[in-house]
Amino acid sequence: CRLLLEPGDTVVLDDPCYFNFQALLRAHRARIVSVPYTPNGPDLARFEQVLAEHRPRLYITNSALHNPTGATLAPPVAHRLLTLAAEHGLLIVEDDIFADFESTPAPRLAAFDGLSRVVSIGSFSKTLSAAIRCGYVAARPEWIDALVDLKLATSFGNAQIGANVVHRLLVDGTYRRHLDSLRAQLADAMGETIRRLARAGLGIWTEPRGGLFVWAELPDGLDAARVARHALDHDVVLAPGDVFSASHCATSFMRFNVSRCKGPAVFDALARAMDAARAAERSGRTLADER
Template sequence: MDLGINRQALVPVVQQIVSAIAAWIRESGVSPGTRLPSIRQLAHDNLLSQSSVIEALERMVAEGVLASRAGSGFVIAAQPTASSSLAECQWYEGAERRWGAFTDNQLGELKLGCGWLPDSWREADDISYAIREISRTDTAGVFNYSTPLGLPVLREQLHKRLAQIQVASSAERILTTHGASHAQDLLIRTLLKAGDTVVVETPGYGNLYRQLAFHGVRLLEVPRTRSGPDIQTLETLLVSHHPKCLFINSLYHNPTGTSLSRGVAERLLHLASTHDFLIVEEDVYGDLQHASCIRLAALAHDDRVIYVSSFSKTLSSALRVGYLTASTALISQVLKLKTLTGMGTSRFAEAMVASLLANGTYRKWVQRLRRRLSAEMAKTLQVLEDEEWEVFAVPAGGMFVWARPGPGGGSRLHARARQLGVLLSSGELFSPTGEHADWLRINVAYACDHRALALFKAMGPAGSTSTILKTTGM
């Protein structure tokens, strides 16, 4: 078995072994119980140390891909049962349809289109320290409910952060939630009823579409351009349908990576006043800002803008800490629903976030994260240009690029991605109607992995030429 080990690559040899064997399992379609070549043979054929091969195989045993049998070496493990598979599945925002919204990632597929940072980028020491501090100094934080609006010390920190980005608010007008999706759900149930009409951007966040549809809300689509929603289309929809709300992702838009221009932002606010609708502005990627950006909530809006954000994308999705700020009257309404349906949020998690904000740890972490993402964005855009992929827009920051292969590449894309062990987030997953699109959401934090680079190259001019030569037998 030729594992194709590249000793010049930045990827550790053990990880290359794991990826190569996983790819062989996917591509060959071998049955459970099939025996792998011996450790000695794998090491000899690929000029590897036996210790590296053993470490890789043991890692795959721990992941449930292989099984170790006395006297038989390592074999392909049986597929997990439905119940155990369900227990191990992880949420994957926008996975390719054949995996669905949840995936066990059993063969270590690269989540090229996911909406969060790699685990290797996380800085666990700061969170561990905060956990110890809260456990030692705040007994109430370990055992008690949070206050209805959210922990006061956290809301005060959030008020300070909002002031830094020119979003006018107060601690009394901030309500904490279990992340941004929870905030969106509370707003949908408070503001809307079945049969009501709202405007959403397309492409946009698929989970928002599903939340709205679940509550029987009718969705009107407005195309996302490089500078924000298409104003002309929006004006036509407003005149014809009189929607109650517009849901928008202003900064580092998911999935296109674009940001609002001032002209579009000012026009949106004028239309909201003229046609009497509310704007729900989600800003979960806003902390990645490293340049001058426009937020609707930072402009004069007469309480027509409801601002939603969270720490899931930057700090930790496991903490489930988000928040929204709105008019006092609306906060009062949402508060009743929040208390009725969940008895409040996690005091412990909120105390941790408040501590990280107050001592400056979060600010320093985000600064490092911005620099790292900026470097990865530049490298990703260069690779896509070299391989002649089409890019929708060059983002000013954030973690997403919206791109597609050159002409003729789309038909081969998904098959090649599966062969390489790459999970895609395809364009139809960001459409309210699931309309087919060749576009992909690419997370730049994963884009320089060797599997992603191989996919970009395979879909570029060189990959197309190679395919033609093989087909013609030349």
């Protein structure tokens, strides 16, 4: 953001999207415009309209294993996105932090584009440890040079120990073996989470190709924020949809992290929270009354 944006620039985000994108952009005083996200990628008609009306500088997205929906960008949508980006002078940041969770990689905007106007970023914090702050950037050579200068100016270096650990794991094959095991565990957790959510009456928005997240709609038009509030009474933290939606249009949706859904505890708490939310709605109590 520091390299590509000036205060007041407009940035396009998916709706829903990773909530920290919104916080980061507000900290940089950027203007946010959101585009509805579908199981195949952003709504292209709305995307084109936003480009024409708002002339954004940047689009930030997860093209594979999208956070929070788990969706993966379809190749025809990717080609159209890049055509529109070229026509309107739009730059794209492709946050590929979940790339290694895929057993069969999906096409990437950066690959289709040849790094002309796409910056691809990734990290090992999801696959190894959040404590390892090590990632990578693929972009035009002149942008890489500028990013290195910016990195040195703002942090005087990098986390060398973490980088050395990652390098060793990559070159000796440990990382690849770890990923094989991790993907298998997540695939089992994904299947079990989807089955349990369906039995609880939730609608699965799309079945992800892999990764961590399931995006699901609560039954009976229940308010996800209300359900999440009641789940806290059972010491279970749930992620209501509007946290991820700049337009607050995901009121009845929730994101579930399958790695945190092992065993019955989350689903038992979810069932009790939905029952409590239904009772509160029947009594006419508002969410504010319950706080």
